[in-house]
Amino acid sequence: MKRRNFLKACLIGGTTIALGKTNKGWAAGSFEGYPEAMGVLVDTTRCIGCRSCEAACNKEQNLPEPDTSFNDNSVFQEDRRPTAKAYTVVNAYQKNQPGGPVYRKVQCNHCNEPACLTSCFVNAYTKTKEGAVIYNPDVCVGCRNCMIACPFNVPGYDYESVTNPVVKKCILCYDTRLKVGKPPACVEICPQEALTFGHRADLIKVAHERIRANPERYVDHVYGEKELGGTSWLYLAPTDFDKIGFDTTLGNDPIISNVKDFLGMVPMVLSIWPALFSGIHLLSKHDAEGHGHDTENTEEDR
Amino acid sequence: MPSYNSMILGALSLCAISVSYPATAQSAPVPDSITLNENGKQFKPFSFDHAKHIQLIKECADCHHHTTGTLVLNPNCVKCHQNSSPTEVVSCKGCHSSSPFSPETLAAKRADKQRYHLDKMGLKGAMHQGCIGCHSKQGAGPVGCEECHPLTTQGEAFFSTARKGMKPAKGEGHH
Numbered sequence: 001m002k003r004r005n006f007l008k009a010c011l012i013g014g015t016t017i018a019l020g021k022t023n024k025g026w027a028a029g030s031f032e033g034y035p036e037a038m039g040v041l042v043d044t045t046r047c048i049g050c051r052s053c054e055a056a057c058n059k060e061q062n063l064p065e066p067d068t069s070f071n072d073n074s075v076f077q078e079d080r081r082p083t084a085k086a087y088t089v090v091n092a093y094q095k096n097q098p099g100g101p102v103y104r105k106v107q108c109n110h111c112n113e114p115a116c117l118t119s120c121f122v123n124a125y126t127k128t129k130e131g132a133v134i135y136n137p138d139v140c141v142g143c144r145n146c147m148i149a150c151p152f153n154v155p156g157y158d159y160e161s162v163t164n165p166v167v168k169k170c171i172l173c174y175d176t177r178l179k180v181g182k183p184p185a186c187v188e189i190c191p192q193e194a195l196t197f198g199h200r201a202d203l204i205k206v207a208h209e210r211i212r213a214n215p216e217r218y219v220d221h222v223y224g225e226k227e228l229g230g231t232s233w234l235y236l237a238p239t240d241f242d243k244i245g246f247d248t249t250l251g252n253d254p255i256i257s258n259v260k261d262f263l264g265m266v267p268m269v270l271s272i273w274p275a276l277f278s279g280i281h282l283l284s285k286h287d288a289e290g291h292g293h294d295t296e297n298t299e300e301d302r
Numbered sequence: 303m304p305s306y307n308s309m310i311l312g313a314l315s316l317c318a319i320s321v322s323y324p325a326t327a328q329s330a331p332v333p334d335s336i337t338l339n340e341n342g343k344q345f346k347p348f349s350f351d352h353a354k355h356i357q358l359i360k361e362c363a364d365c366h367h368h369t370t371g372t373l374v375l376n377p378n379c380v381k382c383h384q385n386s387s388p389t390e391v392v393s394c395k396g397c398h399s400s401s402p403f404s405p406e407t408l409a410a411k412r413a414d415k416q417r418y419h420l421d422k423m424g425l426k427g428a429m430h431q432g433c434i435g436c437h438s439k440q441g442a443g444p445v446g447c448e449e450c451h452p453l454t455t456q457g458e459a460f461f462s463t464a465r466k467g468m469k470p471a472k473g474e475g476h477h
Binding site: 046048050055058059065066067068069070071072074180181182183187188190191192193196197198199202205206209210213 | 378402403404405408411412420421423424426427428430431434445447460461462463464465466467468
């Protein structure tokens with residue numbers, strides 16, 4: 001075997017191994033959340049749409065006065081999403097059906113492997129050990145990649161200030177409550193205990209136990225247990241989740257799995273490739289000097 | 303610390319204070335009326351007509367579970383409580399914690415590996431679900447917030463009631 005063939009084989013073989021490794025090696029060891037992470041279980045069968053959680057969030061987070069009062073039920077006419085002025089909203093579904101309406105509280109779900117965090121190139125986001133996904137406005141450059149990346153359309157953008165771009169979303173009351181072990185304001189205010197606060201691992205057990213004890217009340221699924229690698233907010237529902245506004249097409253792989261392979265190759269490309277190709281270049285140059293023309297090599301190869 | 307923290311804590315200390323006992327009180331005094339939400343800050347305290355509910359429902363266990371009245375029938379409860387004796391404490395707050403999610407409550411729950419009732423409702427949740435749940439099912443009785451407890455001035459500020467009916471600003475907030 002001639003040197004050129006050997007080098008070709010090395011290159012092809014090396015690339016194959018490298019690619020093979022990206023599929024398994026880097027994708028493996030996915031993060032299942034911090035063991036002591038807290039969470040909230042939302043039982044949509046209990047919610048009565050009183051919007052107390054929205055009011056409590058507004059006061060706790062010092063948000064601006066709402067467009068219309070928190071006991072105005074006309075807001076249920078439209079499907080709202082969280083904004084920079086309202087970190088949580090309650091929407092109504094199946095309004096004219098028996099057993100309806102079903103209310104769903106929407107806020108940041110605090111993913112185990114957040115897409116916002118993955119997409120942020122200045123590391124403005126942090127997943128804390130308590131389970132909250134928090135945000136540092138000091139380093140944010142206002143690119144809004146996180147808003148595009150979030151599979152739940154959660155982060156809101158504060159357009160009020162041009163010079164100080166701020167993305168705003170639920171932080172699980174991290175600064176004022178979660179850090180010291182207290183439940184978020186929305187959980188504490190909820191009259192129906194539609195929101196249950198606790199360790200995420202315990203809440204999953206509680207959720208499945210509720211389904212077991214009341215199979216006629218719930219569909220047998222805990223939304224957020226596995227979706228996108230798991231979220232700190234978990235949901236129980238009386239009907240199929242896609243009928244009450246949930247995206248059931250997201251799958252169970254965290255968003256980061258889509259880019260892990262690619263991003264895992266970046267260090268390899270930056271460190272190995274220059275050395276490898278310099279080597280190849282030097283060898284081929286040496287080759288050319290030693291043996292003259294390509295035609296000779298071709299003949300030798302035969 | 304936001305000021306409404308104390309309001310919530312106040313609202314949580316619901317049950318039983320102003321009580322008038324029936325003349326024929328037996329071993330355990332059964333109140334005719336109970337002031338609920340007595341320390342409420344956002345919503346005013348109100349009187350719960352216990353006597354009327356006894357007349358209407360007759361079955362104590364419907365609200366008080368296995369603690370009093372006839373034995374429970376729920377197949378899930380019967381497994382353990384088939385022959386449970388009536389308990390000394392029958393009031394809601396006797397079992398349902400007013401701080402179900404405090405670090406202390408959560409820690410105690412985690413430490414007690416033998417505990418079955420890991421999902422026991424807090425006081426506020428138990429009362430609202432008890433009342434509203436039954437009223438909805440029976441199609442009788444109040445189900446709206448202010449039908450039982452009107453808002454206080456503080457509560458009106460909390461819910462920003464002054465802004466009721468205002469049109470949401472067009473072209474902002476969405477997408």
